[in-house]
Amino acid sequence: MILLNLFWSFFKIGFLAFGGGYGALSLIQDQIVNVNKWIGIEEFLTLISISQMTPGPIAINSATFIGYRIAGIQGSILATVGVVLPSVFWIFLILKILKILSKWIDTAEVFNALRLGIIALILSATLRIGIESINSVFTIVTAVSAFYILYKFKLSVIWIVFGTGILGVFWSFFLPL
Amino acid sequence: MSPLRLFWIFVKVSTFTIGGGYAMIPVIKEFIVDKYRIMKEDEFLDVIVTAQTVPGVIAINTAMILGSRLAGFWGAFFAVLGASLTPFIMILVIATFFTDFVDLPVFEGFFAGARVGVTVILANLSLQLLRKSLKRYLIIIVIAAGTLVIVFLNVSSIWVLLVCSLLIYFIDRRSTR
Numbered sequence: 001m002i003l004l005n006l007f008w009s010f011f012k013i014g015f016l017a018f019g020g021g022y023g024a025l026s027l028i029q030d031q032i033v034n035v036n037k038w039i040g041i042e043e044f045l046t047l048i049s050i051s052q053m054t055p056g057p058i059a060i061n062s063a064t065f066i067g068y069r070i071a072g073i074q075g076s077i078l079a080t081v082g083v084v085l086p087s088v089f090w091i092f093l094i095l096k097i098l099k100i101l102s103k104w105i106d107t108a109e110v111f112n113a114l115r116l117g118i119i120a121l122i123l124s125a126t127l128r129i130g131i132e133s134i135n136s137v138f139t140i141v142t143a144v145s146a147f148y149i150l151y152k153f154k155l156s157v158i159w160i161v162f163g164t165g166i167l168g169v170f171w172s173f174f175l176p177l
Numbered sequence: 178m179s180p181l182r183l184f185w186i187f188v189k190v191s192t193f194t195i196g197g198g199y200a201m202i203p204v205i206k207e208f209i210v211d212k213y214r215i216m217k218e219d220e221f222l223d224v225i226v227t228a229q230t231v232p233g234v235i236a237i238n239t240a241m242i243l244g245s246r247l248a249g250f251w252g253a254f255f256a257v258l259g260a261s262l263t264p265f266i267m268i269l270v271i272a273t274f275f276t277d278f279v280d281l282p283v284f285e286g287f288f289a290g291a292r293v294g295v296t297v298i299l300a301n302l303s304l305q306l307l308r309k310s311l312k313r314y315l316i317i318i319v320i321a322a323g324t325l326v327i328v329f330l331n332v333s334s335i336w337v338l339l340v341c342s343l344l345i346y347f348i349d350r351r352s353t354r
Contacts, residue, residue, distance in 0.1 A: 133292035
């Protein structure tokens with residue numbers, strides 16, 4: 001019963017989450033803290049900081065975490081599958097709609113505009129993470145040199161993220177916060 | 178592209194997606210557009226846009242559309258599996274052994290640094306995408322306004338995407354006439 005409930009709650013989260021992780025946060029909180037009382041608000045806040053510090057979407061992180069807490073490995077698998085599954089429905093639907101629409105209107109022209117509009121979203125994510133993470137002389141120097149290296153030597157973006165992470169470890173040793 | 182190669186690409190993508198879903202866009206683009214050249218930049222952006230327009234975990238939506246475009250059903254299946262595997266395993270390890278790890282200076286340092294790297298690769302991507310429209314001032318203004326509205330007024334990004342794209346659509350039409 002608890003397994004079914006886990007699956008269903010996270011299915012709802014995946015089905016209704018609009019606009020990505022942070023938009024889904026209140027939905028997740030509602031389901032796991034208020035409705036099901038699986039964890040308290042304190043532990044929910046810990047969960048958010050764990051999500052921010054580990055790779056992966058926040059919805060998946062919370063599904064795995066809560067699922068494991070409530071019902072072990074089985075629970076974590078069911079909750080994670082539950083949050084992923086609604087995408088099958090939505091993607092199937094949107095691709096069908098696009099196919100039908102393309103018979104009536106010139107979707108290429110619409111996508112031309114959307115491709116430019118999405119830059120605002122990417123820029124806003126850049127600004128948000130930047131404001132929060134670039135906040136000292138060390139981080140500014142790191143950011144500028146990382147940008148230069150990426151631009152000049154066309155290094156893989158993976159190495160940029162990994163390299164700045166390693167630098168971060170060094171600051172944490174030399175600069176006690 | 179074989180489903181297994183897609184699986185591996187998405188394992189790498191999800192491992193380096195730290196600090197929110199947008200961080201994955203430059204990483205996927207590097208593999209799909211720059212390295213393996215299996216998609217043009219415009220096509221890739223269409224996938225990103227489509228993934229944002231429906232509910233669901235955006236990283237999963239993206240993996241599903243890209244996977245199905247490039248390798249059909251099994252492509253979608255393995256891309257989604259790859260995108261959820263690292264986050265799943267990491268959270269499982271954390272939930273089992275140490276919820277307190279968030280307080281360890283080494284981890285704190287690594288992820289603080291990595292977020293600087295994520296900012297850099299996102300800024301680089303934004304510049305790449307803006308390059309083509311640099312001389313079209315009206316469009317730049319719309320994109321800048323949209324960015325500020327998301328960051329400082331906390332308006333949901335999906336609305337900003339729709340309004341900005343609509344404005345750009347009409348600007349485009351007027352200028353081509």
